[in-house]
Amino acid sequence: MRWLELTVFCVTAANSALRYILMCWISAQESASRTMAMYLIWLRVALVFFGASSVAVIPDVLSGQARWRRLVLPACVAAVFFNFVGLAEMLNLAHHWVPASLHEIETSFALLLALTFLAIYWRYRAISLGLFVLPIIFLLLLLPAAGPDHAPLSSQWMHNGWVLLHIALLLAAYAALIFSLLSSLLYLIQERRLKQKQVGGVFSHLPPLDTIDQIAFKTLVIGFPCMTAGLLAGAWIAQESVGAGYFLDPKVLLSVGMWLLYVGMLFVRRHSGLRGKRAVYLSSLVFLVALSVWAANQFSTVHRFVAP
Amino acid sequence: MNFVLIGVNHKSAPLTVRERLAISPARLQEATQSLLSVPCVREGMVLSTCNRVEFLTYQEPAQADLLEFIRDFFAVDTTALRPYMYEYRASEVVRHLFRVASSLDSLVVGEPQILGQVKESYAVARSVGGMNSNLEPLMQRAFTVARKVRNQTSIGISSVSIASVAVDLARKIFGSLQGKTVLLVGAGKMGELAARSLMQQGASTIYLCNRTDERAVALAEKFSSQKISGQLHIVQSIPYSSLHDYAAMSDIVVSSTGAETPIFNRQHAQAYAHRRKQRPMFFIDIAVPRDVDPEIDRVEGIFVYNIDDLQAVAVSNLSNRAREAADAEAIIRAEVERYAKRMQSLDGVPSIVALQKNLEEVRQIELRRMAPRFAGLSSDQMQAVEQVTRALVNKMQHAPIQAIKRAAQEGDRETLATIQTVFDLEGHSESAATVEPTQAEKPTKQDCPQ
Numbered sequence: 028m029r030w031l032e033l034t035v036f037c038v039t040a041a042n043s044a045l046r047y048i049l050m051c052w053i054s055a056q057e058s059a060s061r062t063m064a065m066y067l068i069w070l071r072v073a074l075v076f077f078g079a080s081s082v083a084v085i086p087d088v089l090s091g092q093a094r095w096r097r098l099v100l101p102a103c104v105a106a107v108f109f110n111f112v113g114l115a116e117m118l119n120l121a122h123h124w125v126p127a128s129l130h131e132i133e134t135s136f137a138l139l140l141a142l143t144f145l146a147i148y149w150r151y152r153a154i155s156l157g158l159f160v161l162p163i164i165f166l167l168l169l170l171p172a173a174g175p176d177h178a179p180l181s182s183q184w185m186h187n188g189w190v191l192l193h194i195a196l197l198l199a200a201y202a203a204l205i206f207s208l209l210s211s212l213l214y215l216i217q218e219r220r221l222k223q224k225q226v227g228g229v230f231s232h233l234p235p236l237d238t239i240d241q242i243a244f245k246t247l248v249i250g251f252p253c254m255t256a257g258l259l260a261g262a263w264i265a266q267e268s269v270g271a272g273y274f275l276d277p278k279v280l281l282s283v284g285m286w287l288l289y290v291g292m293l294f295v296r297r298h299s300g301l302r303g304k305r306a307v308y309l310s311s312l313v314f315l316v317a318l319s320v321w322a323a324n325q326f327s328t329v330h331r332f333v334a335p
Numbered sequence: 336m337n338f339v340l341i342g343v344n345h346k347s348a349p350l351t352v353r354e355r356l357a358i359s360p361a362r363l364q365e366a367t368q369s370l371l372s373v374p375c376v377r378e379g380m381v382l383s384t385c386n387r388v389e390f391l392t393y394q395e396p397a398q399a400d401l402l403e404f405i406r407d408f409f410a411v412d413t414t415a416l417r418p419y420m421y422e423y424r425a426s427e428v429v430r431h432l433f434r435v436a437s438s439l440d441s442l443v444v445g446e447p448q449i450l451g452q453v454k455e456s457y458a459v460a461r462s463v464g465g466m467n468s469n470l471e472p473l474m475q476r477a478f479t480v481a482r483k484v485r486n487q488t489s490i491g492i493s494s495v496s497i498a499s500v501a502v503d504l505a506r507k508i509f510g511s512l513q514g515k516t517v518l519l520v521g522a523g524k525m526g527e528l529a530a531r532s533l534m535q536q537g538a539s540t541i542y543l544c545n546r547t548d549e550r551a552v553a554l555a556e557k558f559s560s561q562k563i564s565g566q567l568h569i570v571q572s573i574p575y576s577s578l579h580d581y582a583a584m585s586d587i588v589v590s591s592t593g594a595e596t597p598i599f600n601r602q603h604a605q606a607y608a609h610r611r612k613q614r615p616m617f618f619i620d621i622a623v624p625r626d627v628d629p630e631i632d633r634v635e636g637i638f639v640y641n642i643d644d645l646q647a648v649a650v651s652n653l654s655n656r657a658r659e660a661a662d663a664e665a666i667i668r669a670e671v672e673r674y675a676k677r678m679q680s681l682d683g684v685p686s687i688v689a690l691q692k693n694l695e696e697v698r699q700i701e702l703r704r705m706a707p708r709f710a711g712l713s714s715d716q717m718q719a720v721e722q723v724t725r726a727l728v729n730k731m732q733h734a735p736i737q738a739i740k741r742a743a744q745e746g747d748r749e750t751l752a753t754i755q756t757v758f759d760l761e762g763h764s765e766s767a768a769t770v771e772p773t774q775a776e777k778p779t780k781q782d783c784p785q
Binding site: 091217218221222224227235237238298299300301302304 | 489493504506507508509510611612613614615632635636638640644647648651652655
């Protein structure tokens with residue numbers, strides 16, 4: 028039964044990936060017929076660097092060939108630089124500073140993830156997270172680098188400081204959540220290896236268990252004020268624009284649910300020292316709720332930036 | 336390359352033979368001086384560790400009887416020793432020395448102590464004038480090669496002793512051991528060693544526990560009296576009755592008692608995990624029969640390694656080292672070849688010096704011969720003449736110098752001899768090579784048989 032579920036999951040995932048790549052290709056074809064915006068060139072350069080970094084991190088983490096790190100880190104730093112330049116150009120071209128379209132959000136989120144990865148590496152020398160994060164960043168940047176976004180945005184909110192704060196803080200909270208989830212996964216792998224007395228082979232160069240645990244917990248702790256402040260900023264905007272009725276919006280309700288779950292997870296971790304399998308389950312649950320909050324845009328009447 | 340090395344090691348000779356030739360650090364200087372007084376030995380070094388005793392020499396000519404030296408110095412019958420001894424000459428010496436310094440010839444391949452021991456012997460030899468123009472560059476190269484092997488292969492990374500494997504595993508769990516608490520249960524030697532290694536790596540507190548409290552107190556005194564890596568440690572003996580209270584406070588438990596049944600079971604472990612809020616805990620069980628119930632390993636956050644597990648890790652690491660040794664051997668081969676080439680190219684130096692000296696003499700003779708005709712020249716004009724003649728000589732000697740270098744590098748003795756004949760360098764090059772005798776080359780000893 029589990030094999031059947033796994034097969035269905037794999038087929039669905041492969042189908043989604045193919046559709047995503049096809050969408051990127053169509054977008055690239057469309058953009059090729061027009062004059063190419065400068066930011067697309069920067070994003071593509073960033074994409075190449077992120078791609079190189081994603082490939083080079085594999086032998087570094089899996090077989091401990093530290094010489095690959097000489098490529099992973101410089102390539103990642105260069106990618107961050109071009110990602111930043113691309114994002115700045117993209118927003119400048121759109122005449123606003125609030126990342127609101129799908130491409131702008133993806134580019135900003137990719138930049139945030141890469142910066143967080145570099146910050147964690149600088150603090151803990153933990154390159155292993157790159158094994159998962161760098162390909163995620165690469166995929167995030169694939170669509171924005173393929174071509175311009177055509178969704179018209181309402182100009183009403185595009186210069187509002189509260190909106191910028193709301194988006195930036197929530198993206199930071201999502202980034203923290205992703206790193207916490209990935210760290211919990213690494214913890215699980217390392218714990219299993221130590222329990223099974225495996226010393227060599229793949230994953231033998233993961234960071235120490237305690238270090239992974241610190242990363243998982245500290246990212247959660249940093250993400251919490253970001254999420255709280257981000258939601259408060261969003262509530263303030265909704266109160267101003269829609270009035271008290273905003274609270275019944277499905278996206279708002281889900282966001283509150285996500286926040287409560289986050290608080291619960293922090294509380295449990297702090298008081299009973301949640302680690303290992305249970306930490307992964309709880310982090311995954313919060314992450315799934317976060318994804319559903321993102322998806323709830325489709326049903327939300329409050330959370331709309333697209334021009335009518 | 337008149338290098339000659341003679342010696343015994345753990346592969347060639349049993350301990351009974353090695354201990355007859357062992358030289359204590361206090362006698363190393365005396366041994367090196369005695370070696371240097373052997374006829375024909377110009378430079379020398381003595382290396383004596385628990386696994387080897389070796390005598391490295393540079394001889395001119397390579398005819399010194401080192402066995403006689405061994406017989407005299409150790410007062411032993413060398414005919415009985417001969418089957419256990421090995422002798423290397425020329426490039427074989429280079430290869431052997433590179434392998435020794437890189438720990439490829441050690442009992443535990445990749446162990447780091449040997450390089451330090453070679454450096455100590457080198458320092459002693461240097462202090463008594465045993466290192467000069469021949470052995471000095473060879474030793475420097477050996478140190479460079481050893482560093483290269485260590486940096487470019489993983490030969491020394493993995494631990495192969497039980498104590499160091501335990502430390503490595505603790506690091507995999509806790510990262511840094513700074514500030515960690517260790518509980519040592521029992522007074523077994525191996526447990527003590529493991530605890531000591533953990534303290535050396537930064538563990539700050541050690542609780543000592545034994546069924547007989549007096550033994551725990553004695554062990555605590557022993558730990559307190561021996562300063563470990565200059566850090567401040569809290570060493571405390573605890574009564575056996577409060578073992579489980581202290582175990583819950585400890586990050587690492589090293590157990591090596593003679594108990595017939597396990598003293599730590601699953602219920603204990605669950606209680607520890609609860610009290611520690613699931614913070615990881617590491618049990619190192621060195622006792623046979625085991626002190627720690629293997630069921631404890633099922634408790635989340637608690638890791639148990641018994642003596643077999645530690646042994647298995649050590650064996651696995653040892654085989655990793657053997658794999659890395661193959662890469663290290665390739666580095667050594669390339670380095671020996673490079674060193675041999677370098678030595679060949681150095682053979683051309685006396686010819687170059689002789690050529691330069693020869694041409695300078697010609698220039699001086701011609702200047703002296705023309706001196707009466709230059710009498711009317713001003714000092715500026717004389718300086719110009721000096722410069723012109725010097726430039727001419729430099730230009731004329733450029734091509735032959737290049738040819739000498741090329742021939743020396745390629746080991747082309749025929750071309751080298753031709754150049755020497757054409758420029759009449761044979762007599763000069765010999766004298767050039769022996770211009771400044773080094774300390775070891777000075778005739779301070781009896782004549783060398785020719």
